[in-house]
Amino acid sequence: MLQIPCPWCGPREDAEFDFGGEADIQRPADPDALDDAAWADYLFMRVNRRGVQREQWVHTAGCRRWFVVERDTVTNEILQASTMGRRP
Amino acid sequence: MQRYSLPHLIRRGLRGQRGWTRAWRKAAPKPSYDVVIVGGGGHGLATAYYLAKLHGVRNVAVLERGWLGGGNVGRNTAIVRSNYLWDASAHIYEFSLQLWEGLSRELNYNVMFSQRGVLNLGHSAHDMHGLARRVGANKLNGIDAELLSTEQIARLVPILDTSAAARYPILGGTLQRRGGVARHDAVAWGYARAADALGVDIVEGCEVTGIRAAAGRVAALETTRGEIRAGKVGLVVAGNASVLAAMAGLRLPIQSHPLQALVTEPLKPVLDPVVMSSAVHVYVSQTDRGELVLGAGIDAPTSYDLRGSFRVIEHTLAATVELFPIFSRVRMLRQWAGTVDVCPDASPIIGPTPMEGLFVNCGWGTGGFKATPGSGWVFAHTLAHGQPHPLNAPFGLDRFAAGALIDEHGAAAVAH
Numbered sequence: 001m002l003q004i005p006c007p008w009c010g011p012r013e014d015a016e017f018d019f020g021g022e023a024d025i026q027r028p029a030d031p032d033a034l035d036d037a038a039w040a041d042y043l044f045m046r047v048n049r050r051g052v053q054r055e056q057w058v059h060t061a062g063c064r065r066w067f068v069v070e071r072d073t074v075t076n077e078i079l080q081a082s083t084m085g086r087r088p
Numbered sequence: 089m090q091r092y093s094l095p096h097l098i099r100r101g102l103r104g105q106r107g108w109t110r111a112w113r114k115a116a117p118k119p120s121y122d123v124v125i126v127g128g129g130g131h132g133l134a135t136a137y138y139l140a141k142l143h144g145v146r147n148v149a150v151l152e153r154g155w156l157g158g159g160n161v162g163r164n165t166a167i168v169r170s171n172y173l174w175d176a177s178a179h180i181y182e183f184s185l186q187l188w189e190g191l192s193r194e195l196n197y198n199v200m201f202s203q204r205g206v207l208n209l210g211h212s213a214h215d216m217h218g219l220a221r222r223v224g225a226n227k228l229n230g231i232d233a234e235l236l237s238t239e240q241i242a243r244l245v246p247i248l249d250t251s252a253a254a255r256y257p258i259l260g261g262t263l264q265r266r267g268g269v270a271r272h273d274a275v276a277w278g279y280a281r282a283a284d285a286l287g288v289d290i291v292e293g294c295e296v297t298g299i300r301a302a303a304g305r306v307a308a309l310e311t312t313r314g315e316i317r318a319g320k321v322g323l324v325v326a327g328n329a330s331v332l333a334a335m336a337g338l339r340l341p342i343q344s345h346p347l348q349a350l351v352t353e354p355l356k357p358v359l360d361p362v363v364m365s366s367a368v369h370v371y372v373s374q375t376d377r378g379e380l381v382l383g384a385g386i387d388a389p390t391s392y393d394l395r396g397s398f399r400v401i402e403h404t405l406a407a408t409v410e411l412f413p414i415f416s417r418v419r420m421l422r423q424w425a426g427t428v429d430v431c432p433d434a435s436p437i438i439g440p441t442p443m444e445g446l447f448v449n450c451g452w453g454t455g456g457f458k459a460t461p462g463s464g465w466v467f468a469h470t471l472a473h474g475q476p477h478p479l480n481a482p483f484g485l486d487r488f489a490a491g492a493l494i495d496e497h498g499a500a501a502v503a504h
């Protein structure tokens with residue numbers, strides 16, 4: 001069980017949250033300009049990092065806001081959490 | 089290779105069990121191989137065996153970071169079935185099931201494949217529509233499948249709570265009688281022994297740390313036991329697929345999650361078939377020793393921590409006890425997790441990559457044990473010929489750009 005530090009509500013157990021995958025994936029500004037391979041890369045391909053990963057969480061049973069967590073995917077240690085759109 | 093047989097067993101027994109030889113050599117890596125398989129799990133070992141056996145490619149090494157069988161091949165709940173919904177999946181899993189049916193003889197090793205049947209439960213009208221559709225699809229593909237009523241299920245598994253008042257009412261189910269379980273360690277050991285006998289080097293304690301290319305073609309692997317040159321390389325590392333692909337500068341559509349299982353203290357025989365329920369995410373079987381083997385769902389966050397969270401097990405056990413009230417006081421003996429490689433369409437990736445000479449076999453996620461023989465067979469063909477066999481052609485990495493996904497999420501009766 002993880003303890004997730006919501007930037008607004010403070011540390012809560014992970015049952016209150018939903019995981020939202022890797023952070024910093026940006027929707028291409030002009031999708032029509034992409035070929036199929038580039039579009040597949042955006043849609044499906046992931047780093048799936050073994051080590052420290054920036055990832056998205058939403059506090060579903062709390063403030064319902066999205067934010068970014070830095071977590072080591074091998075030890076589950078959480079290094080920090082920050083609000084969306086701002087790199088720590 | 090020392091052939092195992094009843095007279096052999098008796099002779100060894102009379103001599104105080106002395107004179108058994110190692111099942112496979114402890115090979116040290118050579119400087120160069122025609123084919124190097126990375127990952128000594130079930131799929132990697134099966135690939136090496138079929139390469140040597142069917143394609144005459146014997147200058148082959150299997151490199152395993154830890155010990156043989158320490159990955160998911162030794163961590164799964166060992167369920168084998170072939171009743172998948174879509175044609176491409178049905179064909180490859182059914183081909184695999186047919187290999188299972190002759191595997192102990194093929195390998196001269198008892199993999200304890202037990203066709204006790206796999207029962208999938210339906211708990212809602214929606215479940216029942218899905219199950220009926222799948223039975224129809226299975227029959228069209230020549231796969232044995234039966235739709236059962238609640239009464240038939242009550243006769244088959246009397247300890248299930250089939251009453252109308254149950255928390256998860258059982259409205260019916262499907263049965264694949266040719267499905268069952270196998271001894272997972274024996275599958276790894278049996279393939280290792282048979283591959284070794286054909287000259288394959290099985291190198292344990294050898295972690296691949298880098299992939300080197302020359303002129304766009306795979307050339308060598310950096311390992312903790314030195315550099316090893318390779319004509320072709322097959323990556324068969326399950327949960328670590330993305331890590332190895334990144335060494336070649338490639339991205340995969342894979343997410344690695346913990347998946348947990350547990351085992352109870354032994355009971356007298358109470359459960360004949362494997363029972364699965366996708367709606368409540370329970371699957372349970374009873375081993376020959378009497379233990380119940382129970383599998384849980386994946387943890388939602390990606391992780392390589394080999395642990396998984398308690399909440400996930402608690403959910404599985406709560407549902408199990410609702411289905412089988414008789415299990416409520418059984419004690420758990422062991423719990424563990426593996427790292428599973430999940431694809432967006434819950435189907436594997438078996439084929440070439442953009443790097444010449446580099447091939448992947450991954451993405452089997454929570455359900456690849458059942459495919460071990462077939463996966464090894466088609467991947468050996470792919471490595472030997474440089475292109476896929478018709479059975480694995482639909483499972484290429486290129487399907488994500490083409491949009492030809494093989495969506496087995498849920499459609500295939502839970503992910504195992």
Ligand SMILES: Cc1cc2nc3c(=O)[nH]c(=O)nc-3n(C[C@H](O)[C@H](O)[C@H](O)COP(=O)(O)OP(=O)(O)OC[C@H]3O[C@@H](n4cnc5c(N)ncnc54)[C@H](O)[C@@H]3O)c2cc1C
Nearest residue numbers: 127129130131153159160161164165167296426456457458
């Ligand atoms: C709890 C659990 C229950 C499951 N239940 C079922 C089930 O009931 N039915 C079913 O069909 N499937 C099931 N599965 C899925 C199944 O176990 C896997 O899909 C399958 O075993 C994966 O293939 P493998 O055996 O080759 O993998 P593994 O045994 O994991 O082999 C991969 C190997 O690669 C090695 N490796 C990784 N990185 C490196 C490196 N850098 N260098 C060298 N070697 C490396 C690893 O050490 C590992 O030994 C389950 C999985 C789990 C975890």
Ligand SMILES: [Zn+2]
Nearest residue numbers: 006009059063
């Ligand atoms: Zn919050």
